[in-house]
Amino acid sequence: MPSPQSSPCDRFANLLGEAAATGSFSARRTARPNDLRLEVSSVGTIALPVPVRQAKELCLIGRPARFGQGKQTLLDARVRDTWEIPKSRLKIDKRRWNATLRPVLDRLRADLGLPEGCELIAEFHSMLVYAPGQFFAPHQDSEKADTMIGTMVVTLPSVSTGGVLVVEHAGQTATYRSSKESLSFVAFYADCRHHVRPVTSGYRVVLTYNLLLKGDTVVASAGRADPDRATELAGCLNDHFGDSDEPRRLVYLLDHEYTQRALSWARLKGDDASRAALVRAAAHEADCEVALALAEVHETWSTEDAEPWGYGGRRAHWDDDQEDDEEDGSGEDGYELQELIESTTSLDCWLDESGEATPTSLTVFDDEVCATTPTADLSPHDSSYEGYMGNYGNTLDRWYRRAAIVVWPRRWSYAIRAQASPGWALDRLADLVQVGDVAGARDAATTLGSFWSVAAGVNGQHLLGKALTVAQGLDEPGIAAMLLAPFQIEMLGHTHAASLAQLAAHYGESWTREMVGGWFGRDRPAHMSWQTQRASWLASLPAICEALRAAPQVGVMVGGLLSAAAWTPLRDAMAELSRFPTPSHRHTALGELGPAVAGLLASTTTLAARELRDEIVAFLCRSNDDLVVCAMSALRAAHKSRRDTHREAGLDIVSRHCTVRLATRLARPTRSADDWSIELPEGCHCELCQTLDAFLADTARRSFEWPLAEQRRRHVHSRIDQAELPVHHQTRRSGRPYTLVLTKTEALFAREREARRRDQTDLAWLGRTFNMR
Numbered sequence: 028m029p030s031p032q033s034s035p036c037d038r039f040a041n042l043l044g045e046a047a048a049t050g051s052f053s054a055r056r057t058a059r060p061n062d063l064r065l066e067v068s069s070v071g072t073i074a075l076p077v078p079v080r081q082a083k084e085l086c087l088i089g090r091p092a093r094f095g096q097g098k099q100t101l102l103d104a105r106v107r108d109t110w111e112i113p114k115s116r117l118k119i120d121k122r123r124w125n126a127t128l129r130p131v132l133d134r135l136r137a138d139l140g141l142p143e144g145c146e147l148i149a150e151f152h153s154m155l156v157y158a159p160g161q162f163f164a165p166h167q168d169s170e171k172a173d174t175m176i177g178t179m180v181v182t183l184p185s186v187s188t189g190g191v192l193v194v195e196h197a198g199q200t201a202t203y204r205s206s207k208e209s210l211s212f213v214a215f216y217a218d219c220r221h222h223v224r225p226v227t228s229g230y231r232v233v234l235t236y237n238l239l240l241k242g243d244t245v246v247a248s249a250g251r252a253d254p255d256r257a258t259e260l261a262g263c264l265n266d267h268f269g270d271s272d273e274p275r276r277l278v279y280l281l282d283h284e285y286t287q288r289a290l291s292w293a294r295l296k297g298d299d300a301s302r303a304a305l306v307r308a309a310a311h312e313a314d315c316e317v318a319l320a321l322a323e324v325h326e327t328w329s330t331e332d333a334e335p336w337g338y339g340g341r342r343a344h345w346d347d348d349q350e351d352d353e354e355d356g357s358g359e360d361g362y363e364l365q366e367l368i369e370s371t372t373s374l375d376c377w378l379d380e381s382g383e384a385t386p387t388s389l390t391v392f393d394d395e396v397c398a399t400t401p402t403a404d405l406s407p408h409d410s411s412y413e414g415y416m417g418n419y420g421n422t423l424d425r426w427y428r429r430a431a432i433v434v435w436p437r438r439w440s441y442a443i444r445a446q447a448s449p450g451w452a453l454d455r456l457a458d459l460v461q462v463g464d465v466a467g468a469r470d471a472a473t474t475l476g477s478f479w480s481v482a483a484g485v486n487g488q489h490l491l492g493k494a495l496t497v498a499q500g501l502d503e504p505g506i507a508a509m510l511l512a513p514f515q516i517e518m519l520g521h522t523h524a525a526s527l528a529q530l531a532a533h534y535g536e537s538w539t540r541e542m543v544g545g546w547f548g549r550d551r552p553a554h555m556s557w558q559t560q561r562a563s564w565l566a567s568l569p570a571i572c573e574a575l576r577a578a579p580q581v582g583v584m585v586g587g588l589l590s591a592a593a594w595t596p597l598r599d600a601m602a603e604l605s606r607f608p609t610p611s612h613r614h615t616a617l618g619e620l621g622p623a624v625a626g627l628l629a630s631t632t633t634l635a636a637r638e639l640r641d642e643i644v645a646f647l648c649r650s651n652d653d654l655v656v657c658a659m660s661a662l663r664a665a666h667k668s669r670r671d672t673h674r675e676a677g678l679d680i681v682s683r684h685c686t687v688r689l690a691t692r693l694a695r696p697t698r699s700a701d702d703w704s705i706e707l708p709e710g711c712h713c714e715l716c717q718t719l720d721a722f723l724a725d726t727a728r729r730s731f732e733w734p735l736a737e738q739r740r741r742h743v744h745s746r747i748d749q750a751e752l753p754v755h756h757q758t759r760r761s762g763r764p765y766t767l768v769l770t771k772t773e774a775l776f777a778r779e780r781e782a783r784r785r786d787q788t789d790l791a792w793l794g795r796t797f798n799m800r
């Protein structure tokens with residue numbers, strides 16, 4: 028942790044901490060039970076304190092209470108064991124009861140740090156009865172309405188022990204016992220985890236209420252914000268932003284947790300509201316803008332002495348034997364946290380000052396983030412333990428949800444929002460172009476430069492359409508190229524064809540060639556996932572080219588650029604894969620490229636690009652049996668897509684070539700039953716490999732006992748395994764050196780039979796499909 032005064036950002040958080048109102052996350056008030064008239068059908072009017080006889084009758088008409096988990100409600104006595112009295116049996120004299128409830132709610136409002144001018148409304152939820160042994164394990168209440176901010180539990184007086192209500196927030200704990208004479212009203216915010224310890228004697232009877240909020244907590248707090256404090260905070264903001272040209276933010280993390288549904292400036296909880304009011308006052312003074320957002324904080328800690336039962340996250344159950352009020356402070360995972368190795372904060376659900384939402388996804392830098400309450404003091408919503416991780420020993424990852432206020436200088440208004448929402452950024456540029464402010468649009472677009480490649484790269488496929496249109500509207504080749512540079516060719520679909528063609532007509536062929544070349548990402552390594560994505564894009568290329576051909580003017584030129592740019596890496600991939608030493612991998616990978624090759628050939632037909640077609644066909648027709656695998660797969664894919672253009676696409680030539688190669692292979696005599704010779708593929712020529720080759724090539728020898736030291740055995744193993752030879756290898760561990768025993772297996776014959784069958788099937792298919800026309 029940096030020292031508190033180390034940066035303007037941390038100073039900002041400290042000042043806000045000092046300025047906090049006196050609100051708490053939970054509070055209790057009591058009242059005499061005079062006003063509660065509660066009637067339960069078939070039990071009668073409930074006497075207060077609740078007599079044991081009536082409590083038992085209540086249990087008899089109760090049903091086991093369910094609990095919420097995500098969108099479900101569940102029944103599980105290991106989590107919640109209590110009786111719920113059906114609402115239909117209850118009658119409360121509301122007018123009388125309100126005489127007690129209203130003033131209590133107003134006091135609880137103040138206790139929870141909510142400003143005057145806001146009001147808490149209690150909405151009845153349920154009546155619960157806990158018999159001895161019954162309890163409710165730790166949980167968080169779900170928000171049953173948009174304006175729900177918390178829960179209130181009204182405990183009726185009774186003679187009982189245990190059943191303590193424990194409420195936790197940000198590492199603090201409050202415990203509430205029942206009273207024998209008074210009504211007890213406990214209110215807490217919706218993000219507090221809470222539980223009820225088992226009742227040890229007697230019965231605990233409660234009424235639970237949803238607490239709804241009327242009014243705007245931040246607006247109502249504004250009156251209480253100290254103007255001098257706001258000025259000090261504004262000073263921190265000015266220091267933090269300085270006069271740098273690089274857009275940056277200040278992200279202040281709030282203390283309470285909010286669901287997306289509950290996030291609203293008007294319903295900030297407790298101290299969050301008064302702090303938000305101060306931040307807004309300071310922001311106005313420093314000419315800044317603000318937004319409210321949800322933050323996901325991911326922290327990685329090094330740990331000491333992990334307990335094995337803690338693997339994989341949180342404990343399902345609470346152990347709560349201790350009757351004292353202090354909860355176990357060692358952390359829910361049972362690990363000693365050592366050092367914070369890394370933390371990442373990402374923001375979404377952005378609400379501007381007026382409450383308007385912008386879709387957001389943004390990771391912010393550590394030196395932009397500050398908080399009064401350190402994240403590690405809060406409860407993570409998820410955690411995961413990794414054993415020994417090299418440099419760091421054992422590590423614990425924790426994920427937290429917090430709300431955040433984001434502040435930035437008004438002069439960066441566009442850039443900051445653009446970074447948070449690239450889609451919004453493009454819409455805004457389009458608006459400016461639309462109203463004729465092209466110069467304004469260019470100025471705004473220029474400020475995207477420093478981060479656009481990251482921002483647009485993440486969600487590119489949804490943005491490309493907008494970007495193509497805007498790039499043309501900007502009417503400036505350099506800015507247009509910058510805007511389009513982060514996209515990848517795989518994001519381009521046939522729906523983009525028309526705007527792509529217009530753009531190309533606007534900026535010309537050499538500009539377009541440059542841009543298309545960039546999209547093919549020549550710097551990207553040709554790894555497996557590249558191949559799958561690129562291959563399926565190539566399979567969709569004919570549709571793109573057809574749409575381009577339909578576009579006026581330069582569509583065919585653009586299609587030509589796309590196909591030519593696509594061919595080079597595809598050819599290189601095929602060449603590289605046919606050198607791959609393991610046959611099964613080589614054939615699978617080459618087979619998988621078939622539909623891509625077919626797609627590219629079909630595109631050349633659409634575009635009448637004969638030269639490119641001839642080049643592709645010539646490559647496939649090289650004298651190489653591995654390429655036959657790819658060519659067959661391309662022919663099958665082309666046939667499936669039912670394009671009636673075999674000749675124009677050169678497929679007739681490819682099919683003739685395959686026919687000849689297959690027929691030649693089949694014309695070779697079949698292996699005679701006593702021919703045990705195996706061909707060792709090209710590769711190493713070392714003395715060991717020469718001996719191996721001699722054994723393999725021998726038609727009569729089936730096995731070979733070869734005394735060899737370990738290193739040398741390993742070399743022979745690797746040659747056999749890599750080439751997937753039908754040879755069994757085993758080491759006999761006696762004598763020095765050990766003996767490597769090689770045995771040729773029957774698979775030699777089985778595989779050849781299988782290969783011939785495959786060739787026959789392929790040949791027959793070719794005859795039916797291509798050569799018979």
Ligand SMILES: O=C(O)CCC(=O)C(=O)O
Nearest residue numbers: 155168180192223233235
């Ligand atoms: O019984 C109590 O005090 C708490 C009940 C509760 O947490 C709930 O109903 O969600």
Ligand SMILES: [Fe+2]
Nearest residue numbers: 166167168221
């Ligand atoms: Fe609850």
